[in-house]
Amino acid sequence: MACDDRPLLSARGLTRYYGRILGCRDVNFDIWPGEVLGIVGESGSGKTTVLKCISARLEPSAGTVTYDTRTEGPVDIHRISEPARRLLMRTDWGFVHQDPRDGLRMAVSAGANIGERLMAVGARHYGQIRETATNWLGKVEMDTGRMDDLPCTFSGGMQQRLQIARNLVTAPRIVFMDEPTGGLDVSVQARLLDLLRGLVSDLGLAAVVVTHDLAVTRLLSHRLLVMRHGTVVETGLTDQVLDDPQHPYTQLLVSSVLHP
Amino acid sequence: MTGALRIEGLEKSFVLHTQGGVRLPVLAGLDLEVEPGECVALHGPSGVGKSTVLRCVHGNYRADAGRILVRHREGVMNMVTAHPREVLAVRRETIGHVSQFLRVIPRVSAADVVAETLRDRGTDRESADDAARSILHRLNIPPELQQLAPATFSGGEQQRVNLARVLVAHYPVLLLDEPTASLDRENREVVIDLIREAAGRGAAILGIFHDAAVRDAVATRVVAMDTGREAA
Numbered sequence: 001m002a003c004d005d006r007p008l009l010s011a012r013g014l015t016r017y018y019g020r021i022l023g024c025r026d027v028n029f030d031i032w033p034g035e036v037l038g039i040v041g042e043s044g045s046g047k048t049t050v051l052k053c054i055s056a057r058l059e060p061s062a063g064t065v066t067y068d069t070r071t072e073g074p075v076d077i078h079r080i081s082e083p084a085r086r087l088l089m090r091t092d093w094g095f096v097h098q099d100p101r102d103g104l105r106m107a108v109s110a111g112a113n114i115g116e117r118l119m120a121v122g123a124r125h126y127g128q129i130r131e132t133a134t135n136w137l138g139k140v141e142m143d144t145g146r147m148d149d150l151p152c153t154f155s156g157g158m159q160q161r162l163q164i165a166r167n168l169v170t171a172p173r174i175v176f177m178d179e180p181t182g183g184l185d186v187s188v189q190a191r192l193l194d195l196l197r198g199l200v201s202d203l204g205l206a207a208v209v210v211t212h213d214l215a216v217t218r219l220l221s222h223r224l225l226v227m228r229h230g231t232v233v234e235t236g237l238t239d240q241v242l243d244d245p246q247h248p249y250t251q252l253l254v255s256s257v258l259h260p
Numbered sequence: 261m262t263g264a265l266r267i268e269g270l271e272k273s274f275v276l277h278t279q280g281g282v283r284l285p286v287l288a289g290l291d292l293e294v295e296p297g298e299c300v301a302l303h304g305p306s307g308v309g310k311s312t313v314l315r316c317v318h319g320n321y322r323a324d325a326g327r328i329l330v331r332h333r334e335g336v337m338n339m340v341t342a343h344p345r346e347v348l349a350v351r352r353e354t355i356g357h358v359s360q361f362l363r364v365i366p367r368v369s370a371a372d373v374v375a376e377t378l379r380d381r382g383t384d385r386e387s388a389d390d391a392a393r394s395i396l397h398r399l400n401i402p403p404e405l406q407q408l409a410p411a412t413f414s415g416g417e418q419q420r421v422n423l424a425r426v427l428v429a430h431y432p433v434l435l436l437d438e439p440t441a442s443l444d445r446e447n448r449e450v451v452i453d454l455i456r457e458a459a460g461r462g463a464a465i466l467g468i469f470h471d472a473a474v475r476d477a478v479a480t481r482v483v484a485m486d487t488g489r490e491a492a
Contacts, residue, residue: 032345190366197365219365223344237319237344244321248277255278 006068008033008174008206009054013063016049022230023049026063029225029235033173036200036207038221038238040214040253046230047210048178054208055095055176056085067092070173090120094167098179100159104151104166110137111147113166121170136165140195157188161195168199174206181216193219214257218242226250261329261336263293264464265317265433269326272312286312289326292466292483296432299455299465299478304485310468311360313485314435316340317466318357319347330354330433352380356431358439362422364411370396371406374425381429395424399450415442427454434458436467440474452477 007030016023024046031037039047052058054065056077066074067088077085089095097103104113114133115123123129130147137144140161151159160180167175180196181189197220200207209220217224217238224241226234226249234247245251270290275283286309294300302310315321317328319339328339332354337346351357365373371392378388396406399420405413410421419442426434436455440448448471455478459465469475475482 035345194365194367218363222348236322237347239320240322240344243315244274246275246322251277 005032006074007031007066008035008068010066010074011050011054011063012066014050014053014060014065015062016046016053016058017061022046024053024227024230027225027227027232029232031174031206031208033206034204035223036205036209036221038217038224039208039210039227040212040217040224041227042212042253045227047225047227049230050225050227051176051178051208051210055093056089057095090117091170092173094170094172094175096160096163096167096175096177096180098182100151100156100163103163104159106150106152109148109150110142110154110162113151113162114169117166117169132169133165136169137162139168139199140165141191155188157184157192160184160192164192164196164199168203168205171203172205174208175200177207177209179211179213180209181211181213189216196220214242214254226253261293261331263295263298264331265292265294265466266329267292267313267317267326268329270313270316270323270328271325272309272316272321272323287316290485294433294464294466296462296464297459297480299459299467299480301475301479301482302466302468302485303475303482308485310485311437314357314437314466314468317433317435318351318355320357354431355433355435356426356429357435358423358426358437360437360441362410362418362425364409364418366411367409369407370401370410370413370421370424373410373421374428377425377429391428392424395428396421398454399424400447416444416447419443420447423451423454427458430458430461430463432463434463434465434467436465436469438468438470440469440471448474 009031011027011029014027015025027050039050041047053060059078065077067077068074111130111133114136115129118129118132134144134147137147142158142161151162181192184192193216211217221238224236224238225232226241228249234241234250241250242254245254267290270287272287273283273285275281290313302313304310312321316323317339323340326340330337330339330350332350337350339347374392374396375388378391379385393406401417401420410418423439440451443451452474
Protein backbone atom coordinates (compact mmCIF):
# COMPACT_ATOMS: atom_id res chain seq x y z
CA MET A 1 0.00 0.00 0.00
CA ALA A 2 1.92 3.01 -1.26
CA CYS A 3 1.11 6.35 0.23
CA ASP A 4 0.98 8.29 -3.03
CA ASP A 5 -1.75 6.31 -4.75
CA ARG A 6 -5.29 7.55 -5.25
CA PRO A 7 -8.14 7.14 -2.80
CA LEU A 8 -10.80 4.68 -3.92
CA LEU A 9 -13.58 6.85 -2.58
CA SER A 10 -13.66 10.47 -1.41
CA ALA A 11 -16.44 12.42 0.26
CA ARG A 12 -16.22 16.22 0.17
CA GLY A 13 -18.60 18.57 1.92
CA LEU A 14 -21.17 15.82 2.14
CA THR A 15 -24.41 17.28 3.47
CA ARG A 16 -27.89 15.85 3.66
CA TYR A 17 -31.07 17.38 5.04
CA TYR A 18 -34.36 15.54 5.44
CA GLY A 19 -36.59 18.57 4.88
CA ARG A 20 -35.46 20.83 7.72
CA ILE A 21 -33.93 18.01 9.73
CA LEU A 22 -30.15 17.64 9.49
CA GLY A 23 -28.90 14.20 8.47
CA CYS A 24 -25.22 15.02 8.09
CA ARG A 25 -23.24 18.21 7.39
CA ASP A 26 -19.91 18.89 5.71
CA VAL A 27 -18.48 15.39 6.04
CA ASN A 28 -15.05 14.88 4.41
CA PHE A 29 -12.96 11.71 4.18
CA ASP A 30 -11.00 9.44 1.86
CA ILE A 31 -10.85 5.65 1.74
CA TRP A 32 -7.90 3.92 0.11
CA PRO A 33 -7.95 0.42 -1.39
CA GLY A 34 -7.71 -2.25 1.28
CA GLU A 35 -8.62 0.13 4.07
CA VAL A 36 -11.44 -0.34 6.55
CA LEU A 37 -13.04 2.83 7.85
CA GLY A 38 -15.30 2.68 10.89
CA ILE A 39 -18.02 5.27 11.52
CA VAL A 40 -19.19 5.39 15.12
CA GLY A 41 -21.64 7.53 17.03
CA GLU A 42 -24.93 7.25 18.85
CA SER A 43 -28.29 6.65 17.16
CA GLY A 44 -29.29 9.65 15.09
CA SER A 45 -25.73 10.95 14.75
CA GLY A 46 -25.92 10.69 10.96
CA LYS A 47 -23.67 7.70 10.37
CA THR A 48 -26.21 5.71 8.35
CA THR A 49 -27.04 8.84 6.33
CA VAL A 50 -23.36 9.14 5.40
CA LEU A 51 -23.22 5.44 4.48
CA LYS A 52 -26.28 5.76 2.24
CA CYS A 53 -24.92 8.88 0.54
CA ILE A 54 -21.53 7.33 -0.26
CA SER A 55 -23.13 4.14 -1.59
CA ALA A 56 -25.57 6.01 -3.87
CA ARG A 57 -28.61 4.90 -1.92
CA LEU A 58 -29.41 8.46 -0.98
CA GLU A 59 -28.74 11.69 -2.82
CA PRO A 60 -26.85 14.32 -0.81
CA SER A 61 -28.23 17.86 -0.52
CA ALA A 62 -24.72 19.17 -1.18
CA GLY A 63 -21.20 17.88 -1.63
CA THR A 64 -19.63 15.21 -3.77
CA VAL A 65 -18.78 11.52 -3.56
CA THR A 66 -15.96 10.56 -5.93
CA TYR A 67 -15.28 6.91 -6.74
CA ASP A 68 -12.24 5.69 -8.67
CA THR A 69 -13.79 3.34 -11.25
CA ARG A 70 -11.78 0.55 -12.88
CA THR A 71 -12.32 1.81 -16.40
CA GLU A 72 -12.91 5.56 -16.33
CA GLY A 73 -11.01 6.68 -13.23
CA PRO A 74 -12.64 8.99 -10.66
CA VAL A 75 -16.32 9.85 -11.20
CA ASP A 76 -18.89 11.70 -9.10
CA ILE A 77 -21.29 8.86 -8.30
CA HIS A 78 -24.25 11.20 -8.00
CA ARG A 79 -23.62 12.75 -11.43
CA ILE A 80 -23.18 9.66 -13.57
CA SER A 81 -26.10 8.03 -15.41
CA GLU A 82 -28.49 5.75 -13.56
CA PRO A 83 -27.38 2.63 -15.54
CA ALA A 84 -23.72 3.39 -14.80
CA ARG A 85 -24.55 3.76 -11.11
CA ARG A 86 -26.58 0.53 -11.11
CA LEU A 87 -23.65 -1.28 -12.70
CA LEU A 88 -21.27 -0.06 -9.98
CA MET A 89 -23.71 -1.19 -7.30
CA ARG A 90 -23.97 -4.66 -8.88
CA THR A 91 -20.29 -5.19 -9.55
CA ASP A 92 -17.86 -2.99 -7.62
CA TRP A 93 -19.82 -2.44 -4.44
CA GLY A 94 -21.40 -4.60 -1.79
CA PHE A 95 -23.92 -3.48 0.81
CA VAL A 96 -24.42 -5.50 3.99
CA HIS A 97 -27.57 -4.51 5.84
CA GLN A 98 -28.05 -4.84 9.58
CA ASP A 99 -31.13 -6.96 8.96
CA PRO A 100 -30.15 -9.72 6.52
CA ARG A 101 -33.75 -9.86 5.30
CA ASP A 102 -33.17 -6.43 3.72
CA GLY A 103 -30.25 -7.76 1.72
CA LEU A 104 -31.45 -11.26 0.86
CA ARG A 105 -34.27 -12.55 -1.28
CA MET A 106 -36.14 -14.66 1.20
CA ALA A 107 -38.21 -16.56 -1.35
CA VAL A 108 -35.31 -18.12 -3.22
CA SER A 109 -32.69 -20.64 -2.04
CA ALA A 110 -29.34 -19.79 -0.45
CA GLY A 111 -27.56 -20.89 -3.62
CA ALA A 112 -29.81 -18.73 -5.78
CA ASN A 113 -29.17 -15.72 -3.53
CA ILE A 114 -25.49 -15.99 -4.34
CA GLY A 115 -25.96 -17.03 -7.95
CA GLU A 116 -28.30 -14.14 -8.66
CA ARG A 117 -25.54 -11.56 -8.07
CA LEU A 118 -23.30 -13.52 -10.43
CA MET A 119 -25.96 -13.66 -13.13
CA ALA A 120 -26.46 -9.92 -12.79
CA VAL A 121 -22.87 -9.49 -13.94
CA GLY A 122 -23.28 -11.85 -16.87
CA ALA A 123 -22.57 -15.36 -15.56
CA ARG A 124 -24.73 -17.88 -17.45
CA HIS A 125 -23.17 -21.32 -16.98
CA TYR A 126 -25.33 -23.11 -14.41
CA GLY A 127 -22.64 -25.55 -13.28
CA GLN A 128 -20.10 -22.80 -12.74
CA ILE A 129 -22.55 -20.57 -10.91
CA ARG A 130 -23.47 -23.45 -8.61
CA GLU A 131 -19.82 -24.26 -8.02
CA THR A 132 -18.96 -20.67 -7.16
CA ALA A 133 -21.98 -20.45 -4.87
CA THR A 134 -20.93 -23.66 -3.09
CA ASN A 135 -17.42 -22.31 -2.75
CA TRP A 136 -18.70 -19.10 -1.16
CA LEU A 137 -20.97 -20.92 1.28
CA GLY A 138 -17.81 -22.70 2.41
CA LYS A 139 -15.87 -19.46 2.74
CA VAL A 140 -18.51 -18.01 5.05
CA GLU A 141 -18.39 -21.24 7.04
CA MET A 142 -21.84 -22.53 6.11
CA ASP A 143 -22.84 -26.13 5.54
CA THR A 144 -22.89 -26.46 1.76
CA GLY A 145 -25.65 -29.05 2.18
CA ARG A 146 -27.97 -26.09 2.96
CA MET A 147 -27.44 -24.70 -0.54
CA ASP A 148 -30.99 -25.42 -1.70
CA ASP A 149 -32.73 -24.31 1.50
CA LEU A 150 -34.59 -21.04 1.84
CA PRO A 151 -32.93 -18.31 3.96
CA CYS A 152 -36.01 -18.18 6.19
CA THR A 153 -34.98 -21.60 7.55
CA PHE A 154 -31.59 -20.17 8.66
CA SER A 155 -30.63 -18.61 11.98
CA GLY A 156 -29.85 -14.86 12.10
CA GLY A 157 -26.11 -15.50 12.09
CA MET A 158 -26.37 -17.82 9.09
CA GLN A 159 -28.53 -15.32 7.22
CA GLN A 160 -25.92 -12.64 7.88
CA ARG A 161 -23.15 -14.87 6.55
CA LEU A 162 -25.25 -15.64 3.50
CA GLN A 163 -25.76 -11.94 2.92
CA ILE A 164 -22.01 -11.42 3.10
CA ALA A 165 -21.40 -14.25 0.59
CA ARG A 166 -24.01 -12.77 -1.75
CA ASN A 167 -22.17 -9.44 -1.62
CA LEU A 168 -18.64 -10.72 -2.02
CA VAL A 169 -19.23 -13.21 -4.82
CA THR A 170 -18.81 -10.55 -7.52
CA ALA A 171 -15.41 -9.54 -6.07
CA PRO A 172 -16.39 -5.98 -5.15
CA ARG A 173 -13.70 -3.43 -4.33
CA ILE A 174 -15.60 -1.78 -1.51
CA VAL A 175 -18.26 -3.04 0.85
CA PHE A 176 -20.59 -0.83 2.87
CA MET A 177 -21.78 -2.36 6.13
CA ASP A 178 -24.51 -1.02 8.38
CA GLU A 179 -24.25 -2.58 11.87
CA PRO A 180 -23.26 -5.94 10.39
CA THR A 181 -23.24 -7.67 13.80
CA GLY A 182 -26.15 -5.67 15.22
CA GLY A 183 -28.86 -8.27 15.74
CA LEU A 184 -26.62 -11.20 16.64
CA ASP A 185 -25.80 -12.74 19.99
CA VAL A 186 -22.29 -12.34 21.30
CA SER A 187 -20.77 -15.71 20.31
CA VAL A 188 -22.16 -15.40 16.78
CA GLN A 189 -20.86 -11.82 16.63
CA ALA A 190 -17.32 -12.96 17.44
CA ARG A 191 -17.43 -15.59 14.73
CA LEU A 192 -18.77 -13.14 12.15
CA LEU A 193 -16.19 -10.51 13.09
CA ASP A 194 -13.38 -12.98 12.70
CA LEU A 195 -14.79 -14.04 9.35
CA LEU A 196 -15.09 -10.43 8.16
CA ARG A 197 -11.57 -9.62 9.32
CA GLY A 198 -10.17 -12.55 7.37
CA LEU A 199 -12.16 -11.83 4.21
CA VAL A 200 -11.32 -8.14 4.19
CA SER A 201 -7.59 -8.75 4.55
CA ASP A 202 -7.42 -11.78 2.21
CA LEU A 203 -9.37 -10.04 -0.55
CA GLY A 204 -7.77 -6.62 -0.03
CA LEU A 205 -11.24 -5.10 0.23
CA ALA A 206 -11.99 -1.57 1.26
CA ALA A 207 -14.90 -1.34 3.65
CA VAL A 208 -16.94 1.23 5.50
CA VAL A 209 -18.45 -0.14 8.68
CA VAL A 210 -21.11 1.80 10.54
CA THR A 211 -21.56 0.64 14.10
CA HIS A 212 -22.26 1.89 17.58
CA ASP A 213 -20.17 -0.96 18.99
CA LEU A 214 -16.64 0.24 19.72
CA ALA A 215 -15.32 -3.30 20.22
CA VAL A 216 -16.47 -4.20 16.71
CA THR A 217 -14.75 -1.19 15.23
CA ARG A 218 -11.53 -1.82 17.14
CA LEU A 219 -11.30 -5.29 15.63
CA LEU A 220 -12.33 -4.39 12.10
CA SER A 221 -11.35 -0.86 11.19
CA HIS A 222 -8.03 0.85 10.54
CA ARG A 223 -9.39 4.36 10.88
CA LEU A 224 -12.35 5.88 12.62
CA LEU A 225 -14.79 8.75 12.15
CA VAL A 226 -16.70 9.77 15.25
CA MET A 227 -20.02 11.47 14.48
CA ARG A 228 -22.35 13.51 16.59
CA HIS A 229 -25.39 15.57 15.61
CA GLY A 230 -24.64 15.04 11.94
CA THR A 231 -21.04 16.19 11.95
CA VAL A 232 -17.67 14.47 12.30
CA VAL A 233 -16.15 15.47 15.66
CA GLU A 234 -12.98 13.36 15.54
CA THR A 235 -11.01 11.22 13.11
CA GLY A 236 -7.82 9.18 13.34
CA LEU A 237 -6.32 5.74 13.67
CA THR A 238 -8.78 3.46 15.43
CA ASP A 239 -6.56 2.62 18.40
CA GLN A 240 -5.52 6.27 18.76
CA VAL A 241 -9.10 7.55 18.80
CA LEU A 242 -10.17 4.87 21.29
CA ASP A 243 -7.09 5.01 23.56
CA ASP A 244 -6.42 8.76 23.46
CA PRO A 245 -9.74 10.40 22.51
CA GLN A 246 -9.50 14.17 22.17
CA HIS A 247 -13.06 15.38 21.72
CA PRO A 248 -15.34 15.52 24.79
CA TYR A 249 -17.96 13.44 23.00
CA THR A 250 -15.47 10.73 22.02
CA GLN A 251 -14.21 10.62 25.61
CA LEU A 252 -17.77 10.20 26.82
CA LEU A 253 -18.40 7.46 24.25
CA VAL A 254 -15.23 5.55 25.18
CA SER A 255 -15.70 5.94 28.91
CA SER A 256 -19.29 4.69 28.68
CA VAL A 257 -18.29 1.29 27.34
CA LEU A 258 -17.57 -1.62 29.62
CA HIS A 259 -14.86 -3.22 27.46
CA PRO A 260 -14.03 -1.10 24.41
CA MET B 261 19.93 12.25 12.91
CA THR B 262 22.22 9.26 13.39
CA GLY B 263 19.83 7.16 15.46
CA ALA B 264 16.96 4.96 14.39
CA LEU B 265 14.66 6.90 16.70
CA ARG B 266 14.90 10.50 17.84
CA ILE B 267 12.47 12.27 20.17
CA GLU B 268 12.66 16.08 20.32
CA GLY B 269 10.74 18.27 22.77
CA LEU B 270 7.92 15.76 23.23
CA GLU B 271 4.99 17.20 25.14
CA LYS B 272 1.88 15.35 26.13
CA SER B 273 -0.97 16.08 28.48
CA PHE B 274 -4.39 14.59 28.89
CA VAL B 275 -7.53 16.69 29.18
CA LEU B 276 -10.34 14.76 30.86
CA HIS B 277 -13.51 16.38 29.53
CA THR B 278 -15.74 13.93 31.34
CA GLN B 279 -14.16 14.90 34.66
CA GLY B 280 -14.57 18.64 34.62
CA GLY B 281 -11.92 19.28 32.00
CA VAL B 282 -9.03 18.58 34.38
CA ARG B 283 -5.69 18.69 32.57
CA LEU B 284 -2.97 16.17 33.43
CA PRO B 285 0.46 17.17 32.12
CA VAL B 286 2.62 14.10 31.61
CA LEU B 287 5.52 14.92 29.31
CA ALA B 288 6.97 18.42 29.15
CA GLY B 289 9.71 18.44 26.58
CA LEU B 290 11.39 15.04 26.40
CA ASP B 291 14.51 14.64 24.24
CA LEU B 292 15.92 11.21 23.52
CA GLU B 293 17.79 9.41 20.77
CA VAL B 294 18.23 5.67 20.33
CA GLU B 295 20.95 4.31 18.07
CA PRO B 296 20.73 0.97 16.27
CA GLY B 297 21.93 -1.81 18.58
CA GLU B 298 21.19 0.24 21.70
CA CYS B 299 18.73 -0.74 24.39
CA VAL B 300 17.59 2.34 26.31
CA ALA B 301 15.64 1.77 29.51
CA LEU B 302 13.19 4.42 30.69
CA HIS B 303 13.28 4.48 34.45
CA GLY B 304 11.19 6.24 37.05
CA PRO B 305 8.21 5.92 39.36
CA SER B 306 4.73 4.85 38.22
CA GLY B 307 2.76 7.57 36.52
CA VAL B 308 5.79 9.49 35.34
CA GLY B 309 4.88 8.86 31.71
CA LYS B 310 7.12 6.01 30.60
CA SER B 311 4.38 4.09 28.81
CA THR B 312 3.10 7.38 27.41
CA VAL B 313 6.45 7.88 25.67
CA LEU B 314 6.22 4.46 24.05
CA ARG B 315 2.61 5.00 23.06
CA CYS B 316 3.40 8.38 21.49
CA VAL B 317 6.22 6.79 19.48
CA HIS B 318 3.86 4.07 18.32
CA GLY B 319 1.26 6.67 17.30
CA ASN B 320 -1.21 5.27 19.76
CA TYR B 321 -1.24 8.55 21.71
CA ARG B 322 -1.31 11.91 19.98
CA ALA B 323 1.61 14.16 20.97
CA ASP B 324 0.79 17.81 21.76
CA ALA B 325 4.14 19.17 20.61
CA GLY B 326 7.58 18.04 19.54
CA ARG B 327 8.83 15.60 16.94
CA ILE B 328 9.25 11.82 16.96
CA LEU B 329 11.53 10.93 14.08
CA VAL B 330 11.79 7.33 12.97
CA ARG B 331 14.07 5.98 10.27
CA HIS B 332 11.56 4.31 7.97
CA ARG B 333 12.24 2.80 4.55
CA GLU B 334 14.75 5.13 2.88
CA GLY B 335 13.69 8.23 4.78
CA VAL B 336 12.64 9.65 8.12
CA MET B 337 9.03 9.76 9.32
CA ASN B 338 7.76 12.17 11.96
CA MET B 339 5.18 10.13 13.87
CA VAL B 340 3.62 13.29 15.32
CA THR B 341 2.48 14.58 11.95
CA ALA B 342 2.29 11.36 9.91
CA HIS B 343 -0.96 10.50 8.16
CA PRO B 344 -2.74 7.51 9.75
CA ARG B 345 -1.87 5.37 6.71
CA GLU B 346 1.79 6.26 7.12
CA VAL B 347 1.62 5.36 10.81
CA LEU B 348 0.20 1.96 9.84
CA ALA B 349 3.04 1.42 7.36
CA VAL B 350 5.62 2.33 10.03
CA ARG B 351 3.96 -0.10 12.44
CA ARG B 352 3.95 -2.84 9.85
CA GLU B 353 7.57 -2.45 8.76
CA THR B 354 9.60 -0.46 11.27
CA ILE B 355 8.26 -0.24 14.83
CA GLY B 356 7.27 -3.24 16.91
CA HIS B 357 5.44 -2.45 20.15
CA VAL B 358 5.06 -4.98 22.95
CA SER B 359 2.29 -3.47 25.07
CA GLN B 360 1.58 -4.54 28.62
CA PHE B 361 -1.51 -6.51 27.70
CA LEU B 362 -2.40 -8.70 24.78
CA ARG B 363 -5.60 -7.51 23.17
CA VAL B 364 -7.07 -10.85 22.24
CA ILE B 365 -9.06 -11.43 19.13
CA PRO B 366 -11.90 -13.91 19.57
CA ARG B 367 -11.40 -17.29 17.93
CA VAL B 368 -7.96 -16.56 16.43
CA SER B 369 -5.32 -19.06 17.58
CA ALA B 370 -2.07 -18.00 19.21
CA ALA B 371 -0.16 -19.35 16.20
CA ASP B 372 -2.25 -17.24 13.81
CA VAL B 373 -1.96 -14.11 15.98
CA VAL B 374 1.83 -14.44 15.73
CA ALA B 375 1.96 -15.43 12.05
CA GLU B 376 -0.26 -12.49 11.12
CA THR B 377 2.59 -10.08 11.90
CA LEU B 378 4.69 -11.68 9.17
CA ARG B 379 1.83 -12.17 6.71
CA ASP B 380 1.04 -8.45 6.98
CA ARG B 381 4.65 -7.83 5.95
CA GLY B 382 4.23 -9.95 2.85
CA THR B 383 5.68 -13.26 4.07
CA ASP B 384 3.98 -16.31 2.56
CA ARG B 385 1.69 -18.31 4.80
CA GLU B 386 3.94 -21.34 5.19
CA SER B 387 7.07 -19.43 6.21
CA ALA B 388 5.01 -17.22 8.53
CA ASP B 389 3.49 -20.28 10.21
CA ASP B 390 6.92 -21.89 10.60
CA ALA B 391 8.42 -18.77 12.15
CA ALA B 392 5.41 -18.44 14.48
CA ARG B 393 5.69 -22.03 15.66
CA SER B 394 9.39 -21.66 16.23
CA ILE B 395 9.27 -18.47 18.34
CA LEU B 396 6.27 -19.73 20.34
CA HIS B 397 8.24 -22.89 21.02
CA ARG B 398 11.21 -20.84 22.23
CA LEU B 399 8.87 -18.97 24.55
CA ASN B 400 7.63 -22.30 25.92
CA ILE B 401 4.13 -22.19 24.45
CA PRO B 402 3.56 -25.89 23.64
CA PRO B 403 2.08 -26.92 20.26
CA GLU B 404 -1.29 -27.88 21.72
CA LEU B 405 -1.65 -24.40 23.22
CA GLN B 406 -0.51 -22.66 20.03
CA GLN B 407 -3.65 -23.84 18.26
CA LEU B 408 -5.97 -22.28 20.87
CA ALA B 409 -7.18 -18.70 21.07
CA PRO B 410 -5.20 -16.89 23.81
CA ALA B 411 -8.34 -15.56 25.56
CA THR B 412 -8.22 -18.42 28.07
CA PHE B 413 -4.43 -18.32 28.61
CA SER B 414 -2.80 -17.32 31.88
CA GLY B 415 -1.30 -13.83 32.22
CA GLY B 416 2.21 -15.12 31.64
CA GLU B 417 1.20 -17.14 28.60
CA GLN B 418 -0.62 -14.15 27.10
CA GLN B 419 2.44 -11.99 27.66
CA ARG B 420 4.63 -14.52 25.86
CA VAL B 421 2.21 -14.59 22.90
CA ASN B 422 2.32 -10.79 22.93
CA LEU B 423 6.13 -10.88 22.81
CA ALA B 424 6.13 -13.56 20.11
CA ARG B 425 3.82 -11.59 17.82
CA VAL B 426 6.30 -8.70 17.81
CA LEU B 427 9.66 -10.48 18.07
CA VAL B 428 8.75 -12.89 15.26
CA ALA B 429 9.52 -10.04 12.87
CA HIS B 430 12.86 -8.29 12.93
CA TYR B 431 11.70 -4.71 13.46
CA PRO B 432 14.43 -2.04 13.30
CA VAL B 433 12.81 -0.26 16.27
CA LEU B 434 11.36 -2.07 19.29
CA LEU B 435 9.23 -0.60 22.07
CA LEU B 436 9.00 -2.93 25.08
CA ASP B 437 6.57 -2.07 27.87
CA GLU B 438 7.34 -4.31 30.86
CA PRO B 439 7.98 -7.36 28.68
CA THR B 440 8.78 -9.64 31.62
CA ALA B 441 6.27 -8.38 34.22
CA SER B 442 4.31 -11.62 34.60
CA LEU B 443 6.95 -14.17 33.61
CA ASP B 444 8.67 -16.83 35.68
CA ARG B 445 12.46 -16.97 35.83
CA GLU B 446 12.91 -19.49 33.05
CA ASN B 447 10.87 -17.45 30.59
CA ARG B 448 12.49 -14.22 31.76
CA GLU B 449 15.82 -15.66 30.65
CA VAL B 450 14.39 -16.53 27.22
CA VAL B 451 13.10 -12.97 26.82
CA ILE B 452 16.46 -11.50 27.88
CA ASP B 453 18.13 -13.64 25.19
CA LEU B 454 15.60 -12.54 22.56
CA ILE B 455 16.10 -8.85 23.42
CA ARG B 456 19.86 -9.20 23.23
CA GLU B 457 19.58 -10.98 19.89
CA ALA B 458 17.40 -8.16 18.55
CA ALA B 459 19.95 -5.58 19.69
CA GLY B 460 22.69 -7.72 18.15
CA ARG B 461 20.84 -7.52 14.83
CA GLY B 462 20.93 -3.74 15.14
CA ALA B 463 17.46 -3.03 16.46
CA ALA B 464 17.07 0.24 18.37
CA ILE B 465 15.23 -0.70 21.56
CA LEU B 466 13.37 1.59 23.94
CA GLY B 467 11.93 -0.20 26.92
CA ILE B 468 10.50 -0.12 30.42
CA PHE B 469 11.89 -2.82 32.71
CA HIS B 470 10.78 -2.69 36.34
CA ASP B 471 12.72 -5.83 37.13
CA ALA B 472 16.25 -4.58 37.94
CA ALA B 473 17.84 -7.89 36.97
CA VAL B 474 16.29 -7.73 33.52
CA ARG B 475 17.19 -4.05 33.15
CA ASP B 476 20.81 -4.75 34.09
CA ALA B 477 20.91 -7.65 31.65
CA VAL B 478 19.60 -5.83 28.58
CA ALA B 479 19.93 -2.05 28.96
CA THR B 480 22.91 -0.31 27.43
CA ARG B 481 21.72 3.01 28.86
CA VAL B 482 19.21 4.08 31.50
CA VAL B 483 17.23 7.31 31.17
CA ALA B 484 15.71 8.50 34.43
CA MET B 485 12.36 10.23 34.22
CA ASP B 486 10.60 12.23 36.90
CA THR B 487 7.59 14.55 36.98
CA GLY B 488 7.26 14.56 33.26
CA ARG B 489 10.75 15.67 32.42
CA GLU B 490 13.85 13.72 31.50
CA ALA B 491 16.39 14.18 34.29
CA ALA B 492 19.49 12.45 33.01
